[in-house]
Amino acid sequence: MLKIKDLVFQVSDEDRTLGILQGITLTIPDNKFVVITGPNGGGKTTLAKAIMGIVQPTGGQILWNGTDVTGMSVTERARLGISYGFQQPPRFKGLRVRDLLALASGREDLTHDEGCQYLTKVGLCANDYIEREVDASLSGGEVKRIEIATILARKSGLMIFDEPEAGIDLWSFAKLTETFRAIHDARNATLVVISHQERIIDLADEIVMVSGGKITKQGPKDEIFPQILANTIAGCSYMSEGAAQ
């Protein structure tokens, strides 16, 4: 179970203090599929990075399976089964896709077939990619899918994906949603996905709406999703006026 208590992240400069996360409290039971959504700049990625330890919160607590991980390093959290798929994954000159998958799985002896299976799950033709370097020769969408494959290879208890749909073509996206559904159906990992995509939101048990560093809505998908859609129109004066005319 993931428990987040009153999580705060503030950045200050000479003139002012900015609250990126302003007291987020959230409990996610085991094997649930939770989608975090909300407007750009609302604090979603910071929240995800704080869970992974990439961002150190200025206040609050994060507990994973009863262990307080708030002060732990990224490495320690990874070893406790937390994983995070970057929104914009880095590239590595010289490291091949198979090297990254082997590192992710924690097994240097990862077989060719095993590596290929992870790539297939994200809609990549495995034989074309397994020996390629994860460098600038790959497109954004390709790197993104390789990133997701590394998270699958980790087989961790908590998988956090940051906008997995970004930059991915329609055909691969279909494969990706299928993979998320399969992970959820297997009920042996908790999925936290930051997304704006209706088809991903549709897979979720629960939706958490984060805006202005706070949770503004939270609940079962069937209850929250219609409200979000209604708010999107109502919240914009131009769009609502346009709709009224």
Place this chain on the structure above:
Amino acid sequence: MEKIDLKLLKEIAELEGTPQGAYNIRKNGGAGGRACTEHIVIDTKTDKPGIDIRIAPGTQHESVHIPVIITETGLTELVYNDFFIGEDCDVDIIAGCGIHNTGCETSQHDGVHTFYVGKNSRVRYVERHYGEGEGSGARIMNPQTIVYLEEGASINMETTQIRGIDSTKRETKVVAGAGAEVVITEKLLTHGAQTAESDMEIILQGEDSSGRVISRSVAQDTSQQVFYPRMTGEARCFGHVQCDSIIMGNAKIKSIPAIIADSMEAQLIHEAAIGRIAGDQITKLMTLGLTEEEAEEKILEGFLQ
């Protein structure tokens, strides 16, 4: 052979004992073993230190190992090795030098290798430098490699120097004839107060010749590196120079690639980049369970692989 000799041989030539095929082992400036084959003959030079290696035309899928090992402190040598490779050959040449210096005097190996590669022959040339030993004496290597490629010939040269050598100045010159191809892959890691300099000149002389230089280096601590790869196109040709370096600590790297076109038909490209390891690369590998140090090691290993 002694234990230390075997270790050096393994480091520089991945050899477990004596090699297969033709070989010449030079140990502490003297003979450490030699074997010729039907097609590959090795003779000691009579006018200066070194050997002549003659490879008969049509020799296919054979190899020559010419490792040099130095375990005596204070030994300084200059050696000339000439390779005469006939037409239509396909051979692997594995050179390399290992220094084990436990003393306080400088051990130095300077080797001048000249290759005459006959028509349509293919050569793969591998050279590894390795240094070890607790002594305060410096380990120095200054290799000079000169290659003449006749029509349709090719050389694929891989040079590797990962730690261990205090000072190195490498000079490489390749002249490519018509349709000849040269590929040079250089890998270098310096640390401590080491210095390394690589001066390279590739002349694409013949029509449809091509050249490719891939240089990857890592400079750590206070070490210093200078790269000066020059590619000249004198005819219709294609050349590409790519230098990539990772800088760490208080190291200094100078990368000065040059391309010179003496013909309107020459197509030459150079790229050079120096930068530190990106923070998000380390973070990404840490999210896979590696420590910061392990992540850095993996990134360097991949970069130099």
